[in-house]
Amino acid sequence: MKHLLSAADLSRDQAIGLLDLAEQMAATQGREIKKLPTLRGKTVVNLFFEDSTRTRISFETAAKRLSADVINFSPKGSSVSKGESLKDTVLTLGAMRTDGIVVRHSASGAPFQIAHSTWTDASVINAGDGTHQHPTQALLDAMTIRRQLVGAAAGQGGARRRERTADAAVLKGQGLDGLEVMIVGDVLHSRVARSGVDLFTTLGARVTLVAPATLLPVGVETWPARVCYDLDRALAATPPDALMMLRVQRERMSSAGGGFFPSPQEYSREYGLDARRLAALPAQAIVMHPGPMNRGLEIASEAADGRRSVIVEQVANGVAVRMAVLYSTLTGSKEGAL
Amino acid sequence: MAVAEVLDGPDVARAIQRIAHEILERNHGPAGLVVIGIPTRGVPLAARLAHGIGQIEPSWEQALGQLDVTMYRDDLSRAPTRSVGLTQLPAGGIDGATVVLVDDVLYSGRTIRAALDALADLGRPKAVRLAVLVDRGHRELPIRADHVGKNLPTALAERVRVLLSETDGRDAVVIEGARP
Numbered sequence: 419m420k421h422l423l424s425a426a427d428l429s430r431d432q433a434i435g436l437l438d439l440a441e442q443m444a445a446t447q448g449r450e451i452k453k454l455p456t457l458r459g460k461t462v463v464n465l466f467f468e469d470s471t472r473t474r475i476s477f478e479t480a481a482k483r484l485s486a487d488v489i490n491f492s493p494k495g496s497s498v499s500k501g502e503s504l505k506d507t508v509l510t511l512g513a514m515r516t517d518g519i520v521v522r523h524s525a526s527g528a529p530f531q532i533a534h535s536t537w538t539d540a541s542v543i544n545a546g547d548g549t550h551q552h553p554t555q556a557l558l559d560a561m562t563i564r565r566q567l568v569g570a571a572a573g574q575g576g577a578r579r580r581e582r583t584a585d586a587a588v589l590k591g592q593g594l595d596g597l598e599v600m601i602v603g604d605v606l607h608s609r610v611a612r613s614g615v616d617l618f619t620t621l622g623a624r625v626t627l628v629a630p631a632t633l634l635p636v637g638v639e640t641w642p643a644r645v646c647y648d649l650d651r652a653l654a655a656t657p658p659d660a661l662m663m664l665r666v667q668r669e670r671m672s673s674a675g676g677g678f679f680p681s682p683q684e685y686s687r688e689y690g691l692d693a694r695r696l697a698a699l700p701a702q703a704i705v706m707h708p709g710p711m712n713r714g715l716e717i718a719s720e721a722a723d724g725r726r727s728v729i730v731e732q733v734a735n736g737v738a739v740r741m742a743v744l745y746s747t748l749t750g751s752k753e754g755a756l
Numbered sequence: 757m758a759v760a761e762v763l764d765g766p767d768v769a770r771a772i773q774r775i776a777h778e779i780l781e782r783n784h785g786p787a788g789l790v791v792i793g794i795p796t797r798g799v800p801l802a803a804r805l806a807h808g809i810g811q812i813e814p815s816w817e818q819a820l821g822q823l824d825v826t827m828y829r830d831d832l833s834r835a836p837t838r839s840v841g842l843t844q845l846p847a848g849g850i851d852g853a854t855v856v857l858v859d860d861v862l863y864s865g866r867t868i869r870a871a872l873d874a875l876a877d878l879g880r881p882k883a884v885r886l887a888v889l890v891d892r893g894h895r896e897l898p899i900r901a902d903h904v905g906k907n908l909p910t911a912l913a914e915r916v917r918v919l920l921s922e923t924d925g926r927d928a929v930v931i932e933g934a935r936p
Contacts, residue, residue, distance in 0.1 A: 419837070435839070442824070442840045451877040456827040484827075587842060745827070750837035 419746045421533045421542045425553040425613040430620050433560070434593060436742050440561050441586035443745070444738035447483070457486035460748050462518040463511050464490045466545070467498070470522055472709055472733060473545050473555075477520050480740035486518070486748070504528060505537055512538030518748050519543070526550035541747040549607050549635075555708055556613035558739040560594060560621055562732050563660045566704050568592050595622035598656050602628040602649060603664030603689060603716050606635050606678075610708045611664060615643050628652045630689065632678045649689050653698060661699065662706040663691050663717045682715055690714075691721040704728045763906060763929035768889070768920075771905030772801070775887050776808030778903050783854055786816035788882065790853040793822045794871055795841040800922040801889060802858035819846040819853070823878075828870035843874075850879040856903075860918035862888040865899035890929055892916045 419432070428436070446454060462481040466474050474490070481488045491507075493499060498507060504523070511519060518541045521529040526548030533542035546552040568589060599618050605611045605627050615625050625643040627634070638645055646652040666685065679685045686692075691705065696718075699705075705717075705726045713719050722729060763771070783789055786809060793802025799822045806820040824841035832838065857871055868886060875884060887903035892910045906929065910916060915932040919925075 439840055442842065445843060446827075449878065454827045454877070455873065456832065745840070746837055749832040751834055 421529075421544075422553050422743050422747060423529050423533055423542065423544045424551045425556040425617040425620075426551075428553070428617065428620060430593065430622075433557070433617060433620055434591060436557055436739070436746060437561050437564060438586070438590050439742040439745065440557070440735070440738040441589055443741040444735065445586060447734075447738060452483055453485060454483060455485050456745060457481070457484040457748055460486045460517040461515070462486045462488050462520060462744065462748075463516045463540075464488065464520045464545075465507070465511070466491065466520075466522045467493050467528075468522050468524050468546065470546070472736065473522065476733070476736040477543075477545060477554075477740050477744075479737050480744055481518075483737070484741055484744055486744065489516070504531070505535070508532050508535070508537040512540065516540050518744065520545045522546045524548055543743060543747060546609055548609065550609055550612065551616075552609040552613045553617070554736070554740055554743055555610050556617040557743070558732055558736040559610075559614055559662065559706060559708070560617055561735045561739055562706065562728050563594055563597065563599065563618075563623075563704070564589055564592060565731075565735070566728060567597060567659050567702060568594065593621040593623075594618060597623040597659045598626070599623045599660045599662065600626045600628060600652065600656070600658035601643075601662045601664060602691070604633050604666050604678075605629045605638065605664065606633045607667040608664050610662075614662065615641055619643070624656070626652055626656050626658070628689070630679055630685075649695070653695065657700045658703055659700070660704050660706060661691070662708070663721075665708065665710065666712055666716055668712075686715055690716055690718060692718045693720045696721045696724060696726070699726065706732060709733070758933065760931045761928055762908060762931060763890075765921075765927040768905070768927040768929065771889060772804050773808055775903045775905060776805055776812060779805075779856055779885070779887065780809060780812060782885070782902070786813040788852065788854045789816065789856065790819040790821065790846055790848075790850055790881070791856050791858060792820075792845075792850075792875075794857060794859045794867060795822060795824055797860040797918050797920055797923060798822075798858045800920050801860060802856075805856070805858055805887065819848060821845040821850075823857070823871055823874055825867060825870040825874050828873045830866060830870070843878075845878060850875065850881045853881050854883045854885065855881040856885045856887055858887050860889050860920075861916050862886070862891045862899075862901050862904075863894060863916075865895045865897035868899050869897050889918055890916055 478488050520543045522545040528547050529542050529544040601611050618625050619642040627643050628646050628649050705721050707729050791802045791806045793799035806818050810818050822844050824843045826838050826840045885902040888901045889905040890908050891904045892908045917930050919928045
């Protein structure tokens with residue numbers, strides 16, 4: 419695999435291969451010496467044109483744990499603030515012989531543009547582009563769901579979820595077949611939702627999207643997912659195994675609710691995960707959130723900090739998934755990778 | 757392509773049994789022994805060796821593990837991307853233990869070099885020994901085996917394959933592309 423640009427590009431076998439590899443990477447992270455010499459001598463640039471805490475730190479941690487050299491780039495304090503174009507920035511990085519470029523950009527398709535240009539021959543990993551894709555987030559979500567709900571599901575039913583995080587050998591080769599995933603909230607602006615729908619369905623899960631009509635994109639009916647406008651009705655009709663609450667992306671909206679919904683209070687009442695909805699979830703269900711959370715808006719603290727919440731585990735799995743992606747894109751001979 | 761069988765099933769079993777005795781002799785008993793196989797075929801070999809040691813010394817609390825060395829290899833940017841296998845250590849770890857690394861064929865020595873680096877990241881064994889079923893020569897690094905099932909002088913063009921019933925349906929060691 420030369421680049422990772424979209425979760426939709428992954429075949430089922432590739433996706434499961436990455437998840438299995440991430441499990442092996444996670445196993446190395448429990449050791450006293452967490453650093454592996456695998457990518458020694460490789461240089462990875464974190465090219466983040468948008469603000470990010472967890473994704474950038476997660477990629478930086480992953481690359482460093484594999485012994486790659488990491489260069490962090492942010493547009494503030496760089497020549498981008500003087501008006502340098504994406505092309506010239508990447509040409510500069512190319513001239514410095516970087517092996518991998520991790521890109522986050524507000525424009526959908528920017529990583530694709532870099533990967534398919536002659537500006538650089540580095541591997542390109544999409545760390546979120548506009549409202550398009552965020553494939554490593556989808557992978558870490560899939561890893562979290564698989565760890566929590568697959569493998570162990572065979573035996574014990576739902577009751578003792580927290581105690582039965584399955585190990586790598588049990589999970590090897592497994593998809594997410596037959597699981598119900600529900601994604602709730604600002605689907606319109608969410609690259610997490612798009613990547614998730616692509617990857618979860620590739621892995622055999624069924625996906626339901628729940629949002630007000632104003633926060634669903636045009637053409638959502640062509641996605642491989644059910645769509646519902648009413649959260650309570652959706653929870654009753656298809657009780658989810660994994661419930662993913664999306665962040666309301668107010669920075670991508672013009673004013674308070676941006677005209678997408680009447681008021682934060684009304685959004686919270688109709689689409690927020692509160693104590694009442696939390697209590698009605700099936701026994702095995704897990705609560706996910708890609709972060710950063712708007713507590714009290716899309717998710718109540720009872721849900722975010724509760725027993726079903728796997729939000730902190732999602733962050734931990736992010737490092738393992740990104741190690742797997744860096745390993746898969748940066749090793750292997752150039753000839754073999756095309 | 758010429759295929760010559762150099763060890764058959766009973767030969768393999770005898771070699772493993774002999775190595776089990778050698779390990780115990782060298783170690784003056786079973787104290788502190790940890791047997792670790794290198795995937796793929798080192799893993800079943802290590803299991804058989806541990807079983808053999810356990811039969812000779814029933815008091816030995818079987819300590820068996822496996823060690824994937826893929827991420828420590830020096831040829832990761834030469835070959836196509838390799839898949840990473842499972843690493844599992846016995847519950848007691850390897851600190852202060854006498855680790856016996858087990859692999860099927862000793863050739864360039866690069867796998868063992870990677871294994872030694874991987875071991876160093878996992879703990880500090882008292883000693884590391886190497887047991888292989890076949891030593892085919894052509895070393896590229898200063899590494900030797902302590903226990904060898906069979907020394908097999910080969911030409912570079914030849915390919916030595918160890919077949920084990922766990923992975924291949926039967927036990928044998930064959931040379932492919934041998935002299936006509």
